[in-house]
Amino acid sequence: MNKQISAFIVALLVTLAFGQPARAADEASEAEYKERLARYDFKNEPDDHKKMAAWCKRSYPTKYHFHVTAYNKYLFSQDVARLPATPTANHYKTLEEKALKLELPEEAQHYLGKWGELQYAGFEKRLKPGDVKMMKQLIEWCEKNKIGFIPPARKLAAEILTHDAEYALSRKLLGHIQWKGGWTSLEDAIASIKITSIQDRIALHKAAADARSKIAIDYPAKPFQGMDSQGGYYLFSPRKSPGAQFFVHANGYSAKKPCRLILSLHGGGGGDFAQAKDYASIAIKSWTRQRGDHVVLTPIATRHVVEAWRSKSNTMEILDAMEEICERFNIDRKRIYVTGHSMGGAGTTTWYNAFPEFAAASCGRAGWFYFYKMQGDLLKKPIMIIQGESDTAKRVKSKQDFLKMASQCNGNVTNISLKGFGHDLPDDVVYPKFLPFFDEHTNDIEPDFDVIRAAARKWMTDDLRPN
Numbered sequence: 001m002n003k004q005i006s007a008f009i010v011a012l013l014v015t016l017a018f019g020q021p022a023r024a025a026d027e028a029s030e031a032e033y034k035e036r037l038a039r040y041d042f043k044n045e046p047d048d049h050k051k052m053a054a055w056c057k058r059s060y061p062t063k064y065h066f067h068v069t070a071y072n073k074y075l076f077s078q079d080v081a082r083l084p085a086t087p088t089a090n091h092y093k094t095l096e097e098k099a100l101k102l103e104l105p106e107e108a109q110h111y112l113g114k115w116g117e118l119q120y121a122g123f124e125k126r127l128k129p130g131d132v133k134m135m136k137q138l139i140e141w142c143e144k145n146k147i148g149f150i151p152p153a154r155k156l157a158a159e160i161l162t163h164d165a166e167y168a169l170s171r172k173l174l175g176h177i178q179w180k181g182g183w184t185s186l187e188d189a190i191a192s193i194k195i196t197s198i199q200d201r202i203a204l205h206k207a208a209a210d211a212r213s214k215i216a217i218d219y220p221a222k223p224f225q226g227m228d229s230q231g232g233y234y235l236f237s238p239r240k241s242p243g244a245q246f247f248v249h250a251n252g253y254s255a256k257k258p259c260r261l262i263l264s265l266h267g268g269g270g271g272d273f274a275q276a277k278d279y280a281s282i283a284i285k286s287w288t289r290q291r292g293d294h295v296v297l298t299p300i301a302t303r304h305v306v307e308a309w310r311s312k313s314n315t316m317e318i319l320d321a322m323e324e325i326c327e328r329f330n331i332d333r334k335r336i337y338v339t340g341h342s343m344g345g346a347g348t349t350t351w352y353n354a355f356p357e358f359a360a361a362s363c364g365r366a367g368w369f370y371f372y373k374m375q376g377d378l379l380k381k382p383i384m385i386i387q388g389e390s391d392t393a394k395r396v397k398s399k400q401d402f403l404k405m406a407s408q409c410n411g412n413v414t415n416i417s418l419k420g421f422g423h424d425l426p427d428d429v430v431y432p433k434f435l436p437f438f439d440e441h442t443n444d445i446e447p448d449f450d451v452i453r454a455a456a457r458k459w460m461t462d463d464l465r466p467n
Contacts, residue, residue, distance in 0.1 A: 029060045046074035062235060065228045072102040089118040103225055109149075116147030124152070132163045139169055148173040168214065177211040179204070186211075190454045198375050201451055202357055208448035209333070219255040223328040224248070230281075232288045240320035245277070245300045247284040250329065252293035258332035260438070261325060262287070263318065263359075264298045265340030265347040267366075269306040276304035283344070286427050292435065295329050297321060309340070309347025310370070312460035316453065323449040333446035337438045339363040341425065346370055349383070349402055352411075354459040355452055356381045360443035363434035366391060366423050371401035374459055378411035384437050385413060386430050388421030395423070 036055060040048035053067035079098055083091055092115035099108035120142070127134050135156060142153040157170035164170075171183055179189045186208055193200035227234035233249040253259050264287060268279040280300040287296040299318050301308040308314055325331065338359045340348045345367020352362050353374040362383040369385065383406070387399055399415075406413045416433060418425065 033060045033063060042070070046071065049074065061230060062228050065226060069104070069226070072104055073107075076102055076104055076107060087114075089115050092118065103222075105226070112147060113150050116142070116145060116150050117152060119145075120147070120150065120152050130163075132160065135160050135163075136167065136169070139173070143169060143173065172211070172215060177207045179207050186448070186450055190451060195454050195458050196375075198357065198377050198379065201455060202445060204451050205357065205445050205448050208451065209446035212446070217327075217330075219330045220328060221255065223250070223253075223255070233284050236321075238317070238321040238324045240324070241317040244302050244317035244321065246321045247280055247296075247298040247300070248325070249284055249287050249296045249298075250294070251287075251290070251296075253295060253329065255330050257293075258330050258335075260294050260335035260337065261322070261329075261331045261333075262294050262296045262438075263322065263336070263338045263351075264296050265309055265338070265344030266298060266301070267340070267342030267344050268301065268304060269308065269343045271304060273300065273302065273304060276301040276308075283341070286431075289427070290431055290435065292439075295325060295331065297325055306343070307346070308343060310350050310460060312456060315456045315460045319449050319453050319456065326449075334443040335360050336443070336447065337361055337363075339365065339434060340367070341365045342367055342423065345385075349385075352378070352381070352383050353405075355447075355455055356411075357443075357445050358447045358452060361438050361441035363437065365430055365434075366395070366425050367398070368395050369398045369402040371398060371405045373405055373409060376409055378406060378409045380410055380412045382412045382414065382437070382441050384416065384434050386416045386418065386425065386433060388418045388423060388425060390420070390422040392423065 033056070036052065040052060042048055049067045049071035053064055053071060056062075056064040056067055076095075076099060079095060083095075092111045096108050096111040096115060099105075099111060120138075123138055123141070127138065139148075139153065139156055139160060142148050142150070142156075147153060148157070154173060157173045160167050160170045161174075165183070171177075175185060176183045177186055177189060179192075184192075186204075189204055189207065193204060195201065224234050227236035227248065230247070233247050235245060235247055237243070237245055250259075264283050266276070266279040266283040268276055277300050280298050284296065284298040287294075287298075297318075299314065299321065301311075301314055302317060303311045303314055305311070322336075326333065336359050338348050338351050339362065340346075342365075345364035346369060347367075348362050348364035349367065349369045349371070351358060352364075353370060353372065356375055356378040359381070361381070363386065364383065365386045366388060385399060385402065387396065389396075403413055403415060405411075414437065418429065421429070
């Protein structure tokens with residue numbers, strides 16, 4: 001009884017520290033934000049974005065970057081308006097540099113492309129028909145200047161392949177991989193396999209990883225650029241899923257050294273998006289207190305239902321975010337880990353069952369653990385299950401069913417039952433158990449997100465139970 005009372009007090013303190021009062025403060029700031037919005041005429045007075053950004057930085061950081069970006073776009077539009085009727089390559093180069101200074105990556109990319117197309121047109125005039133050597137020199141120049149994405153460069157890359165089918169740079173610019181003795185696009189390679197076959201997927205993961213290894217990546221000096229600071233962690237929406245939101249925390253990160261990536265799935269299962277955001281903030285704040293080199297990504301369940309992490313839409317948003325994190329940060333894909341508490345624990349076993357090749361190791365905590373057989377071979381991939389002995393009977397039963405399924409499907413489970421604990425498991429109890437467990441394991445596969453997306457379309461569902 002005393003232990004139950006203690007657990008209740010701990011849960012209450014967590015709620016008081018991170019739950020409703022914090023949410024009430026957020027709602028008050030949001031209300032004041034909306035009042036201030038009504039005072040300004042951003043369309044006719046774009047300078048008001050600067051004033052709003054200054055207020056948001058102090059009182060409502062979630063919208064700070066939005067107004068900074070809006071103001072910077074206004075400043076940049078003034079420069080664009082001053083372009084002459086016939087801009088030169090130098091004009092476009094200057095705009096690219098200004099866009100970078102204003103932290104407007106899309107605008108910078110656009111004007112880099114405009115600069116590249118003008119420069120390319122000048123070089124193209126010197127090309128002699130059928131001169132493959134000159135073609136290769138031009139495509140190498142495009143690669144060096146990071147304009148391999150412009151249409152003329154891609155067209156040239158394809159033309160070179162008609163003369164030299166093994167020319168690696170053309171294959172790289174066109175996104176080709178070596179597959180089954182030839183070259184093809186990753187999309188066509190995915191279409192050629194049985195996506196439910198774990199061995200087919202592993203072969204394709206390896207082919208995609210081999211292609212990536214030949215591409216030098218310059219990781220940005222400011223990986224959090226465009227994200228909103230929340231004090232110790234950040235909030236961002238991925239380019240491919242702009243309606244989704246994620247918390248990100250990095251500890252001990254350096255662009256010079258590959259870092260591990262941890263997908264941390266929050267608990268919950270009911271309530272609106274704001275409630276999901278509360279749960280996600282609890283999860284990410286726990287990570288700010290942990291030592292070690294890691295980048296942590298905590299999704300806020302867009303579709304916040306009991307089985308949120310089985311949702312196809314949530315899964316695709318997570319993959320979009322993880323892919324972008326791997327572009328922003330120097331991530332070692334052989335050190336990707338998945339964990340979560342309660343609903344997040346259920347999501348952890350769901351991902352383990354569906355994509356056993358994805359994570360180097362996983363840890364589900366206090367979940368209703370999914371035990372449905374999704375892959376016949378779990379590849380002996382390591383997963384730790386942590387559960388309080390006094391958790392609900394249904395959750396304990398689900399763990400037993402999961403353990404049985406995993407043993408039948410070549411799983412590798414470390415089962416930890418915590419005596420004297422129920423559903424609430426303190427961080428200082430569980431983190432010292434699963435973080436060293438993660439440290440012990442490195443994957444032999446570098447997962448490709450497009451391959452996992454294709455598998456998710458098969459395994460995940462949007463036909464979920466209501467709240």
